[in-house]
Amino acid sequence: xxxxxxxxxxxxxxxxxxxxxxxxxxxxxxxxxxxxxxxxxxxxxxxxxxxxxxxxxxxxxxxxxxxxxxxxxxxxxxxxxxxxxxxxxxxxxxxxxxxxxxxxxxxxxxxxxxxxxxxxxxxxxxxxxxxxxxxxxxxxxxxxxxxxxxxxxxxxxxxxxxxxxxxx
Amino acid sequence: xxxxxxxxxxxxxxxxxxxxxxxxxxxxxxxxxxxxxxxxxxxxxxxxxxxxxxxxxxxxxxxxxxxxxxxxxxxxxxxxxxxxxxxxxxxxxxxxxxxxxxxxxxxxxxxxxxxxxxxxxxxxxxxxxxxxxxxxxxxxxxxxxxxxxxxxxxxxxxxxxxxxxxxxxxxxxxxxxxxxxxxxxxxxxxxxxxxxxxxxxxxxxxxxxxxxxxxxxxxxxxxxxxxxxxxxxxxxxxxxxxxxxxxxxxxxxxxxxxxxxxxxxxxxxxxxxxxxxxxxxxxxxxxxxxxxxxxxxxxxxx
Numbered sequence: 112x113x114x115x116x117x118x119x120x121x122x123x124x125x126x127x128x129x130x131x132x133x134x135x136x137x138x139x140x141x142x143x144x145x146x147x148x149x150x151x152x153x154x155x156x157x158x159x160x161x162x163x164x165x166x167x168x169x170x171x172x173x174x175x176x177x178x179x180x181x182x183x184x185x186x187x188x189x190x191x192x193x194x195x196x197x198x199x200x201x202x203x204x205x206x207x208x209x210x211x212x213x214x215x216x217x218x219x220x221x222x223x224x225x226x227x228x229x230x231x232x233x234x235x236x237x238x239x240x241x242x243x244x245x246x247x248x249x250x251x252x253x254x255x256x257x258x259x260x261x262x263x264x265x266x267x268x269x270x271x272x273x274x275x276x277x278x279x
Numbered sequence: 280x281x282x283x284x285x286x287x288x289x290x291x292x293x294x295x296x297x298x299x300x301x302x303x304x305x306x307x308x309x310x311x312x313x314x315x316x317x318x319x320x321x322x323x324x325x326x327x328x329x330x331x332x333x334x335x336x337x338x339x340x341x342x343x344x345x346x347x348x349x350x351x352x353x354x355x356x357x358x359x360x361x362x363x364x365x366x367x368x369x370x371x372x373x374x375x376x377x378x379x380x381x382x383x384x385x386x387x388x389x390x391x392x393x394x395x396x397x398x399x400x401x402x403x404x405x406x407x408x409x410x411x412x413x414x415x416x417x418x419x420x421x422x423x424x425x426x427x428x429x430x431x432x433x434x435x436x437x438x439x440x441x442x443x444x445x446x447x448x449x450x451x452x453x454x455x456x457x458x459x460x461x462x463x464x465x466x467x468x469x470x471x472x473x474x475x476x477x478x479x480x481x482x483x484x485x486x487x488x489x490x491x492x493x494x495x496x497x498x499x500x501x502x503x504x505x506x507x508x509x510x511x512x513x514x515x516x517x518x519x520x521x522x523x524x525x526x527x528x529x530x531x532x533x534x535x536x537x538x539x540x541x542x543x544x545x546x547x548x549x550x551x552x553x554x555x556x557x558x559x560x561x562x563x564x565x566x567x568x569x570x571x572x573x574x575x576x577x578x579x580x581x
Contacts, residue, residue, distance in 0.1 A: 137504075151538060170406070172495045172548065173540060188497055189533040192526070193508035227345045227382040227398065228517050229470045237339035237462060241346050245338065245394075248347070248354040249376040255362035262552065264363070264493030265545035272483045275534035 135167040136194040137177070145184025149174035157182035167191065316440040323428045327392070329447050330428070331374065334392030336458065337427070337465040338376075341388050341396050345380040348399050349562065353379060356556050360408065361395055361415045367491040368416075368423045368484075377415065385509070386518045388469060389418035391427045400514060404505055407549035412492065413499030417485035424484070426477040427468065434464035472521025482528055483535050495546045496536065503529050 139162065144155040149171050157179070159165070165177040165186075174185045225231075250258075325333070347354065354377075361377035373393035380396050385404060387397040395418040405411050421427065438460050445454035446461070472478075482503075486496035507525035509515050522528070 135508075151541060170497075170501065170548070172497055172546065173536075173538075188500055188504075189529065189536070191504070193504045195508055195510075225345055225382045225384075226513065227341075227380075227384045227386065228513065229520070231344045232340065232469050232517075233466050235340050235343035235466070237336065238343040238346065239339050241342035242335055242339045244347055245342065245376050245378045248351065248358055248378065249374065250355060250358045250362050252362060252366055252371070255359050255366065258359040259363045259493070262547075262550050264547065266367070266493060267490050267543050267545055269487050269490045269540075269543060271487050272535040272539065274479075274483070274531070275537060277534055 137165050137167050137191045138194065139163045139165060139179070139186065140190045140192055143186075143190070145177065145179065145182055145186055147184060149176070149185040153185070156184035159186070164194075165191070167193075318435055318438045318440055318443050320432065320436065322432045322435060323425050325428070327373070330425075331392030332447065333461065334390035334394045334427075336461055337390040337468075338394040338396065340462060340465050340469065341380060341390075342378075345382040345398065348379045348381045350379075352559070352562075353402075353556060356552070357397070357402075357411070357415070360411060361419070364412055364416050364488055364492045364494075365393070365419050367488050368419050370423045373422070375419075384514045384517065385506070387414050387418055389421045389427070390465075391422065391425065393422055395419065395422070401502075404502075406501055406505075407498065408553035409489065409495040409498030409546075409548045410501045411498070411553070412489045412494035413485060413496075413502055416488040416492075416494075417481045417499060419488060420481035420484035421473065421477065424477070424480065426473050426481070429477075430468045430473050431461075431464050434467060435460060470517070470521075475523045478522055479528065479531050482532055486532065486536065486540075490540060490543050490546060493546055495548050496540050496543070498548070500529060500532060503532070 139159045142161045143159060145157050145159055146153040147156045148154070159179050159182070163179055165179045167175050167177050168183070169176040170188065173188055175188045175191055177184065177186050177191070357379055358375075358377045362375050365371060365373070365375045370393070375393040375395070377395045378397075379399050379402050382398045383400040384398055385400045387395070387401055389395045395415060397414060397418075401414065402411070405414075438457055442454065442457035442460075446457040448454065482499060486499050489498055490496040503525045506515070506518070507529065
């Protein structure tokens with residue numbers, strides 16, 4: 112019981128760390144209004160212009176909570192562009208360890224850090240031992256169903272999408 | 280005359296034991312007949328067991344470039360998510376196999392027959408489980424649509440049908456010729472990528488598979504946003520070369536998705552199990568020092 116509580120506490124703390132670090136910078140794509148709630152018919156909380164810089168505070172499904180100057184509100188996730196070069200704070204970036212790489216393939220024998228570019232794939236020798244190992248890690252459909260049920264994942268009926276129309 | 284010989288050979292093939300006894304040279308004759316027939320446009324229509332064998336050979340190329348991450352818990356977790364997603368695709372019964380491969384580069388691959396491999400570099404960049412689901416579902420869509428078989432078709436069209444039959448039979452020999460042609464065609468496919476239209480289609484299908492499975496369909500959008508903001512670095516080079524620009528993919532998804540998913544509310548962005556998985560220290564691995572996950576975690580806490 113105590114162990115469960117500890118795990119829960121750890122999870123809560125982690126969530127807080129994650130959200131604190133998830134402050135990403137972006138820009139509004141199309142001018143419009145920020146909304147007070149993440150719903151299409153929610154009250155407006157202030158206008159934003161195209162290319163206006165924003166700080167992303169939270170993501171929730173189709174929506175992101177943003178801060179644009181002194182205005183806070185919700186905007187469609189698909190109406191946001193992340194600031195170029197601003198990869199997620201805290202995430203591993205391949206380039207972050209570039210200095211450890213040597214040679215044209217970007218590999219070193221000493222660090223164990225591997226790249227996988229076109230050259231690496233062209234030079235690869237098929238590895239059937241790893242393929243066998245991959246097979247041993249697979250799970251059955253029943254296992255997957257049981258895990259999804261335990262996680263309370265809900266199945267939805269959704270039709271495939273057509274290409275849709277351009278906004279332009 | 281040639282037609283007659285083919286007919287004769289075909290008839291004798293039906294009775295191999297008898298044929299061998301009466302015509303000691305039948306082996307050479309059959310080989311000649313098989314070699315005049317080409318694989319042609321039939322690759323997309325090959326039976327499932329053949330497709331799976333072919334996929335295994337192609338997966339072994341990627342595994343040869345980057346081995347599996349030595350973390351069984353993580354691998355099983357990704358397999359459970361992937362298998363659950365695949366159950367909501369048009370090909371739920373394939374023997375789906377998912378894996379995370381040890382490289383910092385950001386990429387994901389799939390192969391015919393239900394193989395999906397994502398790089399650790401990509402896994403580490405994900406914000407939540409819905410993003411993992413988005414990437415896996417995109418790859419599942421490629422497999423369901425048999426996009427790879429279409430892409431390999433051009434390179435393998437002129438391969439001899441007899442070689443292919445031998446390859447499937449697994450007896451080596453002539454089959455080896457087809458196999459080396461397949462490995463080269465596979466490397467070409469991974470290096471050049473699939474058609475851009477196939478990528479857009481897989482995006483649209485992937486978000487639906489994710490939503491059907493109870494995940495936010497916007498997970499894939501989040502990944503594409505990360506990619507769109509990624510610095511121009513070597514770690515993204517192959518991914519960028521083989522896919523349409525992330526901003527174009529986002530725009531197409533925007534068009535297709537619109538507000539259609541606003542009513543699909545029984546979806547999750549993340550699960551505590553995924554948060555815990557990412558927080559767990561990487562298991563000690565012999566002979567692979569300086570593992571990047573530990574590096575990433577220590578940075579994240581700073």
